[in-house]
Amino acid sequence: MIKTKIIHQPKQTLFERFYISGIIQGVWITTGHFVRNLTLHMLHRIGLFRNIPAAVTAQYPEEQKPLALRTRTRHRLTKREDGSPRCVACMMCETVCPARCIYIVAEEHPDPNIEKRPAKFDIDLGKCVYCGFCVEACPEDAIRMDTKIIDTAAYSRREMMLDINELLNPKQPIKA
Ligand code: SF4
Numbered sequence: 001m002i003k004t005k006i007i008h009q010p011k012q013t014l015f016e017r018f019y020i021s022g023i024i025q026g027v028w029i030t031t032g033h034f035v036r037n038l039t040l041h042m043l044h045r046i047g048l049f050r051n052i053p054a055a056v057t058a059q060y061p062e063e064q065k066p067l068a069l070r071t072r073t074r075h076r077l078t079k080r081e082d083g084s085p086r087c088v089a090c091m092m093c094e095t096v097c098p099a100r101c102i103y104i105v106a107e108e109h110p111d112p113n114i115e116k117r118p119a120k121f122d123i124d125l126g127k128c129v130y131c132g133f134c135v136e137a138c139p140e141d142a143i144r145m146d147t148k149i150i151d152t153a154a155y156s157r158r159e160m161m162l163d164i165n166e167l168l169n170p171k172q173p174i175k176a
Pocket residue numbers: 093096097098099100101102123127128129130131132133134135
């Protein structure tokens with residue numbers, strides 16, 4: 001016979017039901033961090049305890065922390081020597097994209113050695129999950145996520161849609 005152990009939820013006191021203990025605990029912890037960091041920063045100023053790190057707030061966006069080399073950032077389309085996109089509109093990235101946020105319209109390439117090129121290439125950043133599958137799937141190294149642009153803030157969904165011109169010419173310079 002299987003014995004069932006019944007665990008009753010502990011009853012909260014009136015003090016706990018008003019979250020008073022939780023509020024006091026929260027204020028206590030926050031004040032502790034504040035005092036610790038303030039003290040350490042003041043001691044660092046006069047050259048003491050520099051081996052003990054204090055919390056630092058980065059003043060984003062004016063101050064940006066360096067990104068790891070492998071961080072996937074906003075997409076760009078790479079170019080050929082003549083400035084045209086390397087993309088051959090094979091649709092591999094559009095097919096593999098789990099968010100279905102790449103929209104390509106292909107057209108014939110004027111160069112008979114290249115089959116196709118994108119007439120339209122849009123990426124909806126509002127849907128993108130930054131998985132990088134599009135980059136992995138591309139057989140031409142035509143799409144990369146190395147612009148180091150991490151913000152995607154916009155006032156409307158339309159502004160989050162990148163077209164081929166924005167993808168070929170990212171607004172922010174790509175730092176090495
Ligand atoms: S990073 Fe992922 S979700 Fe975003 S466009 Fe590429 S494949 Fe789609």
